[in-house]
Amino acid sequence: MPGVHLRPACAQDLPGIADLAARAMLEDELFAYLCPGRYEHYSHFRYAFLRRLKTRLVTPRYVMIVAVENEGSGESICGYALWNRSGSGADAVQWHNDTWSHGDLPRALGCRRQFPD
Numbered sequence: 001m002p003g004v005h006l007r008p009a010c011a012q013d014l015p016g017i018a019d020l021a022a023r024a025m026l027e028d029e030l031f032a033y034l035c036p037g038r039y040e041h042y043s044h045f046r047y048a049f050l051r052r053l054k055t056r057l058v059t060p061r062y063v064m065i066v067a068v069e070n071e072g073s074g075e076s077i078c079g080y081a082l083w084n085r086s087g088s089g090a091d092a093v094q095w096h097n098d099t100w101s102h103g104d105l106p107r108a109l110g111c112r113r114q115f116p117d
Contacts, residue, residue: 009064018050
C-alpha cells in the first residue's frame with residue numbers, strides 16, 4: 001500500500017538518513033561557511049552526518065523517528081526527526097527511562113546495534 005508512515009529509526013536506517021541530511025544541507029548558508037569543500041569532498045561531508053547520527057542513535061535521551069515511503073516491495077526514507085529531552089527533574093528522568101529508542105522496542109522491531117555505512 002503506497003503512503004508514508006512514521007516509525008522509530010534503527011541502525012539500518014542511518015545511511016539513508018545521512019544521505020537525506022547531507023543533500024538537505026548542501027546549500028545551507030551555515031554549512032557553506034563551515035564546510036567550504038563540501039562539493040569536492042562530498043563523501044566526507046555525508047560521513048560527518050552519519051557519524052553524528054550513529055552517536056545519537058545510541059545516546060540516552062535522544063529519539064529518532066523516520067518517515068518512510070512505501071515503494072513496491074521496499075521502503076524509502078523521505079524524512080526524519082531527532083530530538084532529546086534535557087533537564088534533570090523527575091519528569092525528565094521518567095521520560096528518559098521511557099524513551100522509545102531504549103528497552104524492548106528496538107528488539108521488537110528487529111533493529112540491531114550494527115552500523116552500516
